[in-house]
Amino acid sequence: MKNVKIFTGSSNPTLAQNICTYLGIPLGEARISRFKSGEIYVHYEEGVRNCHVFLIQTMGAPVHENLMELLIMADAAHRASAKSVTAVVPYYPYARQEKKDAPREPITAKMVADILKTVGVDRVVTVDLHAPAIQGFFDIPVDHLTALDYITEYLKEKDIKNPVVVSPDAGRAKMAEKLASYLDAPFAIMLKKRPSHNSAKITHIIGDVQGYTPIIIEDIIDTGGTIVSVVEGLMEKGANPAYICATHPLFSANALERLNHPGIHEVVVTDSIPFTPNSDKYKTIPIAPLLAQAIHIIISGGSISTLFRSESGV
Numbered sequence: 001m002k003n004v005k006i007f008t009g010s011s012n013p014t015l016a017q018n019i020c021t022y023l024g025i026p027l028g029e030a031r032i033s034r035f036k037s038g039e040i041y042v043h044y045e046e047g048v049r050n051c052h053v054f055l056i057q058t059m060g061a062p063v064h065e066n067l068m069e070l071l072i073m074a075d076a077a078h079r080a081s082a083k084s085v086t087a088v089v090p091y092y093p094y095a096r097q098e099k100k101d102a103p104r105e106p107i108t109a110k111m112v113a114d115i116l117k118t119v120g121v122d123r124v125v126t127v128d129l130h131a132p133a134i135q136g137f138f139d140i141p142v143d144h145l146t147a148l149d150y151i152t153e154y155l156k157e158k159d160i161k162n163p164v165v166v167s168p169d170a171g172r173a174k175m176a177e178k179l180a181s182y183l184d185a186p187f188a189i190m191l192k193k194r195p196s197h198n199s200a201k202i203t204h205i206i207g208d209v210q211g212y213t214p215i216i217i218e219d220i221i222d223t224g225g226t227i228v229s230v231v232e233g234l235m236e237k238g239a240n241p242a243y244i245c246a247t248h249p250l251f252s253a254n255a256l257e258r259l260n261h262p263g264i265h266e267v268v269v270t271d272s273i274p275f276t277p278n279s280d281k282y283k284t285i286p287i288a289p290l291l292a293q294a295i296h297i298i299i300s301g302g303s304i305s306t307l308f309r310s311e312s313g314v
Contacts, residue, residue: 001025003083004299005048009057009069012274015090016056018288023296028053032069040065042072044080053082054295059093060250060273067093067112071119078120086123086298087116088291090272091220091248095130098137113137125294127272127287128219128247131171143294147247147270148175148217149309150285152182154268155215160243164188164212168230176217179245182309185215190230210238213265218246221269224258231263241265248272249284 007028008016020027029045055077057070070087077085097108109131116124117140125143129135135142155163163185167176173189180187188207214234221227221244231242241263249269256278259267269275270287277284290307297304 001296001299003051004054004295005046005051006054006056006295007044007073007077009055009066009073011058011060011066011069012056012090012271014274015058015271015288015291018286019056019088019292019295022288022292030073032073040068040072042069042076044076047080048077049081050083052084052086052299053077054086054088056088056291058090058273060091060248061252063093071115074116074121075119084122085120086125086295087121088125088295090127090270090287090291091250092124092126092129092134095134098131098134109134110137116140123298125291125298127270127290128175130219143298143304145290145294145304146175146308147272147285147287147290148178148182149307150270150287150290151217151245151247151268152179152309154283154285155179155183155243155245158243160213160215162212162240163215164207164209164239166190166207166209166214166216166230166234166242168216168218168226172217172219175219179215179217183215186212188214190233205233205237209234211240213240214242216242216244218244220248220250221246221255221259221267222250223253224251224255227264228258228261231261235263243268245269249275251275 005028006020007030017027031043033041055073059066074085094108094112123141127145135144165176165180165185165187167173167189177187188209191204227244243266244264245268247270266281268283270285293307
């Protein structure tokens with residue numbers, strides 16, 4: 001790991017420190033401050049010339065502040081003659097705006113990809129994109145990691161009786177199918193329609209859930225509205241209280257209150273976005289080992305796919 005330097009923005013410094021601890025290297029020193037007007041200032045307190053610079057910055061709230069910090073940090077590293085600049089973005093922003101669902105809408109996920117390249121980012125590392133096709137928006141390498149194996153191992157340790165893996169919509173079907181295969185469990189899928197942002201109405205359930213314990217797999221939990229709709233739909237069909245699994249705990253608005261639902265047994269998330277749980281119903285799985293291994297492979301050579309169960313044949 002010679003000539004590797006890791007810096008963190010303000011969004012998740014604990015994750016960055018854990019990555020450095022795993023790799024056995026110190027966290028780089030960078031000063032991030034604000035002018036009275038609110039403008040962001042970044043200064044690296046150590047040299048980065050000819051170094052492989054990794055910037056750890058996830059995109060939970062406040063999204064715009066965190067994104068702007070990352071852009072300025074990347075620009076500063078690029079102008080300071082870093083050999084390469086890699087943005088490690090566990091939660092990629094605007095991923096739900098990856099296509100036009102109506103006329104005169106933006107494709108903001110593509111715009112963010114363009115901006116990252118413009119400021120000097122040479123590579124992006126991210127985890128469980130809302131839409132895997134977002135990788136195609138980049139003209140630079142993208143390492144798309146997944147926390148699914150970590151979630152799977154935790155669920156296996158729980159030894160859940162009579163489980164059924166449930167995809168809350170067609171977009172999560174592939175991930176849910178993989179999880180069902182790993183757990184040797186049956187699979188069900190929900191069909192829904194969205195009358196507006198952050199709201200959903202369940203229309204059909206395909207698969208048997210009566211008497212089963214649902215394991216609902218998602219990439220993000222935002223306001224919790226969709227999850228609660230899914231849980232209530234499953235309860236109406238005779239399902240037991242559910243396990244909710246998601247990589248990114250956005251938990252916007254009153255999500256934690258909504259998730260305090262009798263139909264939810266446990267909520268399993270990663271620490272891609274920091275949050276403080278309000279009950280022992282929540283389980284947080286650390287992803288620093290996953291990101292640290294990816295960084296090590298990027299520097300030393302090898303295949304990122306060896307980090308995934310489906311590619312390694314395990």
